[in-house]
Amino acid sequence: MHGPILILVEHLKGEIADITYEMLGIGRKLADDLKVPLHSIVFGKDGESIASHLGSADLVFALNNPQMDIPSPDVASNILKSLIEQKAYSLVLIGGTNVSTGIGPKLSFRSSLPFINFCKNIFVKDGIVCFTSQLFGGKILSDISVRGNGGIISIYPGSFPSSAGKSDKKPPIEILDIPLEETKVVFKQYIEPEAGDVDITKQDVLVSVGRGISNADNIAMAEELATILGGAVCASRPVIDQGWLPLSRQVGKSGMTVKPKLYFSLGVSGAPEHTEGMKDSGLILAINTDPNAPIFSVAHYGICADLFDIIPPLTEKLKT
Amino acid sequence: MDIVVFLKMVPDVIEELSIADTGKSLDTQFLRMKLNDPDDYSLEEALILKEKYGGTVTVVAMEASEVDEVLYTALAKGADRIVKIPGDWTNIQAPGIAKLLASYFSSTNHQLGTDTLVLLGSQAIDDLEGEVAPYLSEILGTPYIGVITGISLDAEKKKVNVIKEFAGGLRGEFELPLPAVIGIQAAEKPPRYVPVAKVRSIMKTAKIDIVDIIPPDIAPAISIEKMFIPEVGGKAKMLEGPPEQISSQVIELLKEIGIIRR
Numbered sequence: 021m022h023g024p025i026l027i028l029v030e031h032l033k034g035e036i037a038d039i040t041y042e043m044l045g046i047g048r049k050l051a052d053d054l055k056v057p058l059h060s061i062v063f064g065k066d067g068e069s070i071a072s073h074l075g076s077a078d079l080v081f082a083l084n085n086p087q088m089d090i091p092s093p094d095v096a097s098n099i100l101k102s103l104i105e106q107k108a109y110s111l112v113l114i115g116g117t118n119v120s121t122g123i124g125p126k127l128s129f130r131s132s133l134p135f136i137n138f139c140k141n142i143f144v145k146d147g148i149v150c151f152t153s154q155l156f157g158g159k160i161l162s163d164i165s166v167r168g169n170g171g172i173i174s175i176y177p178g179s180f181p182s183s184a185g186k187s188d189k190k191p192p193i194e195i196l197d198i199p200l201e202e203t204k205v206v207f208k209q210y211i212e213p214e215a216g217d218v219d220i221t222k223q224d225v226l227v228s229v230g231r232g233i234s235n236a237d238n239i240a241m242a243e244e245l246a247t248i249l250g251g252a253v254c255a256s257r258p259v260i261d262q263g264w265l266p267l268s269r270q271v272g273k274s275g276m277t278v279k280p281k282l283y284f285s286l287g288v289s290g291a292p293e294h295t296e297g298m299k300d301s302g303l304i305l306a307i308n309t310d311p312n313a314p315i316f317s318v319a320h321y322g323i324c325a326d327l328f329d330i331i332p333p334l335t336e337k338l339k340t
Numbered sequence: 341m342d343i344v345v346f347l348k349m350v351p352d353v354i355e356e357l358s359i360a361d362t363g364k365s366l367d368t369q370f371l372r373m374k375l376n377d378p379d380d381y382s383l384e385e386a387l388i389l390k391e392k393y394g395g396t397v398t399v400v401a402m403e404a405s406e407v408d409e410v411l412y413t414a415l416a417k418g419a420d421r422i423v424k425i426p427g428d429w430t431n432i433q434a435p436g437i438a439k440l441l442a443s444y445f446s447s448t449n450h451q452l453g454t455d456t457l458v459l460l461g462s463q464a465i466d467d468l469e470g471e472v473a474p475y476l477s478e479i480l481g482t483p484y485i486g487v488i489t490g491i492s493l494d495a496e497k498k499k500v501n502v503i504k505e506f507a508g509g510l511r512g513e514f515e516l517p518l519p520a521v522i523g524i525q526a527a528e529k530p531p532r533y534v535p536v537a538k539v540r541s542i543m544k545t546a547k548i549d550i551v552d553i554i555p556p557d558i559a560p561a562i563s564i565e566k567m568f569i570p571e572v573g574g575k576a577k578m579l580e581g582p583p584e585q586i587s588s589q590v591i592e593l594l595k596e597i598g599i600i601r602r
């Protein structure tokens with residue numbers, strides 16, 4: 021017999037994160053298939069008002085506490101653990117995001133439920149819940165079964181449609197009044213994104229460079245192309261971490277989410293942490309030497325070639 | 341500061357990956373291993389901290405293919421001690437790894453002190469049972485935080501200040517007491533370069549400390565039923581031909597969506 025399902029609601033600075041609706045959508049479907057209730061829990065000072073937007077759940081617990089706006093993995097996993105004990109949840113869905121990292125493994129350690137990472141799909145087959153996770157930056161998928169038919173599942177962002185989790189209904193809300201333990205990890209302050217020279221979220225055209233650009237000097241080539249097309253250059257994480265471009269140009273999970281009319285990607289492999297931030301762009305054009313690069317599964321048009329063979333002649337042609 | 345860095349080798353995904361005949365794991369025959377990306381940064385962050393505040397950097401890795409070179413490179417970059425835990429660790433999962441790494445501290449090798457900072461990579465690309473760092477902090481009973489891109493020390497208070505990444509460029513500052521376990525995402529600076537010649541010469545003189553640890557008895561909680569390569573290129577329409585011809589096709593597309601004038 022399967023127990024009910026619990027979703028850990030994620031929000032940042034008062035805004036409900038998309039991953040929350042993704043989880044509510046798939047959670048609703050699983051709950052209906054398994055004929056079990058779907059619950060969710062929200063932490064933070066606006067807990068109750070956030071809870072009122074989560075109509076896809078059958079019941080929402082709200083813990084109104086400003087200390088929990090950014091949930092400490094220690095405190096969060098203790099609260100979740102006692103809820104699991106009370107309600108016998110079989111599945112707990114948590115966002116595979118920077119905000120929630122650490123909660124799943126800690127909860128798994130403290131409860132008897134296993135933890136599954138990088139989950140892209142969950143489905144019920146013959147009454148058994150099955151999972152598909154991605155590995156190796158999206159290059160491999162694996163079907164997984166779990167001892168005991170339940171677990172704490174880290175949902176990879178962008179795996180499920182968020183529209184399926186939205187509902188106009190008002191869910192029943194139960195306020196949790198639990199005294200919080202002290203956390204040793206103290207939140208001090210937010211550091212707002214540095215205002216860069218250009219705001220890549222406002223560009224119609226982005227030329228995106230990845231590690232395939234090889235070195236800082238080659239960025240000029242991408243800059244020239246971007247200028248001709250009336251746009252700007254953005255980049256994947258390794259390019260930023262190398263210091264070749266400022267942080268304000270990073271696209272992806274930890275960077276910006278962009279939706280330009282044209283996203284022209286040069287030497288980017290298309291790891292899910294990157295595509296999360298650009299997959300909804302109007303036209304995605306990608307150059308990569310590797311025919312199996314995952315970027316070709318999000319791009320509309322692909323060019324399997326060396327970018328240094330393509331960009332210079334293309335730029336010349338555009339100039340004339 | 342007593343800084344301990346755990347390094348992990350992972351398959352290099354730039355290489356083509358193929359599935360073994362069992363259909364349940366990677367074909368290791370042509371697999372090239374490399375240091376997990378975030379680990380390169382956690383080593384760098386450790387070296388930066390040592391330069392700023394003094395102390396020692398101990399680098400610990402479990403045995404894996406090509407790990408020796410990575411350890412010697414760490415030494416060449418400025419680490420003080422390199423340690424290898426021998427064994428065949430192909431099937432061990434995150435909870436087991438965490439238990440094993442925790443034992444490193446419980447032995448007489450290296451006690452966890454009030455100035456110990458344990459750095460791990462935030463997350464590796466092959467970790468189905470996910471994230472060693474939080475598991476390790478559970479076992480060691482220390483505070484933990486992950487996705488960190490910068491650390492500074494308040495020596496008097498025996499605390500560290502850390503910068504954590506959220507999303508959309510938003511970051512947060514946190515404070516936590518030592519000893520602590522931290523998952524590193526990036527360092528303040530890109531990893532330093534060390535000439536191969538220097539690594540080679542260190543290999544001749546230096547020694548890797550071998551620390552034997554009895555493998556923990558933890559059965560994996562999940563099992564892989566099937567591994568497969570997702571359909572790629574399923575979506576993109578590929579433009580083919582010599583560069584000249586590709587350029588023309590690209591220009592046509594740009595005209596179609598109105599980026600350049602017809």
Ligand SMILES: Cc1cc2nc3c(=O)[nH]c(=O)nc-3n(C[C@H](O)[C@H](O)[C@H](O)COP(=O)(O)OP(=O)(O)OC[C@H]3O[C@@H](n4cnc5c(N)ncnc54)[C@H](O)[C@@H]3O)c2cc1C
Binds near residue numbers: 157276294313327
């Ligand atoms: C918590 C977390 C957060 C992250 N956040 C982000 C994020 O916000 N943004 C982000 O981008 N990543 C992020 N990452 C990292 C992400 O997982 C990938 O490692 C990263 O996106 C890879 O960048 P890349 O594609 O440039 O490099 P690689 O994966 O190294 O790919 C380089 C590509 O270039 C191709 N190439 C090489 N030479 C050429 C050439 N001459 N011509 C054409 N193609 C060539 C190669 O075939 C390869 O596909 C995050 C990871 C984690 C764990």
Ligand SMILES: Nc1ncnc2c1ncn2[C@@H]1O[C@H](COP(=O)(O)O)[C@@H](O)[C@H]1O
Binds near residue numbers: 473
């Ligand atoms: N086998 C290992 N040997 C040493 N360190 C490891 C090992 N596995 C994981 N780690 C550490 O834990 C981090 C996170 O890895 P993972 O939990 O596998 O995603 C890595 O970046 C390493 O710092």
